[in-house]
Amino acid sequence: MEADDDGLTMNIAMTIPTTTAATITLAEAMEFAWTEADLLDHAVYEEWLALWTDDARYIVPIEPGVTDFENAVNYAYDDHEMRKKRVDRLLSGQSVSASPVARTVRSLSRFRLLHADEASCELRCAQIITEYRRGRERTYTGDVTYRLVRGPTGLQIARKVVWLINSTEALGGIGYIL
Numbered sequence: 316m317e318a319d320d321d322g323l324t325m326n327i328a329m330t331i332p333t334t335t336a337a338t339i340t341l342a343e344a345m346e347f348a349w350t351e352a353d354l355l356d357h358a359v360y361e362e363w364l365a366l367w368t369d370d371a372r373y374i375v376p377i378e379p380g381v382t383d384f385e386n387a388v389n390y391a392y393d394d395h396e397m398r399k400k401r402v403d404r405l406l407s408g409q410s411v412s413a414s415p416v417a418r419t420v421r422s423l424s425r426f427r428l429l430h431a432d433e434a435s436c437e438l439r440c441a442q443i444i445t446e447y448r449r450g451r452e453r454t455y456t457g458d459v460t461y462r463l464v465r466g467p468t469g470l471q472i473a474r475k476v477v478w479l480i481n482s483t484e485a486l487g488g489i490g491y492i493l
Contacts, residue, residue, distance in 0.1 A: 339436040340431070341438075345426050352421040361402075364399060367472045374391060374477070418447045423442050442457055442458070
């Protein structure tokens with residue numbers, strides 16, 4: 316507090332607290348992952364693309380346990396442009412592996428928040444995808460690890476890694492995004 320020149324008035328300095336975002340919760344991260352799965356199952360690809368940060372990576376490694384994705388062989392190691400090209404191929408009908416278009420249902424479970432703060436989190440869950448195409452049903456199972464960041468419009472994907480349990484085996488033509 317300060318006294319005025321006449322010593323009669325006091326000015327009290329006030330501190331207005333700044334608001335900070337709360338730590339990302341497991342419920343918030345789970346809801347985001349379910350939304351992403353729903354968008355993919357219903358082929359709402361433009362909205363799906365908007366979920367990603369510009370510098371994000373979508374990775375489907377072949378070798379279990381690999382961490383240096385950039386120097387490993389992967390089924391997918393997509394930046395923004397590759398994700399967009401993948402979507403364009405799915406929508407164009409020109410991809411042999413996507414014709415006819417597969418119908419998919421994703422089931423996500425066993426969610427675990429590995430790290431969380433106000434700005435980001437790492438979420439791991441199990442994913443089972445059932446695909447139906449050409450009168451045949453296939454199942455792909457794996458662990459998914461998301462690095463989510465809080466963006467101006469909500470959570471966004473900074474990295475998504477899909478660890479298929481059978482990644483070292485020959486896989487059939489996967490005509491959709493895992």
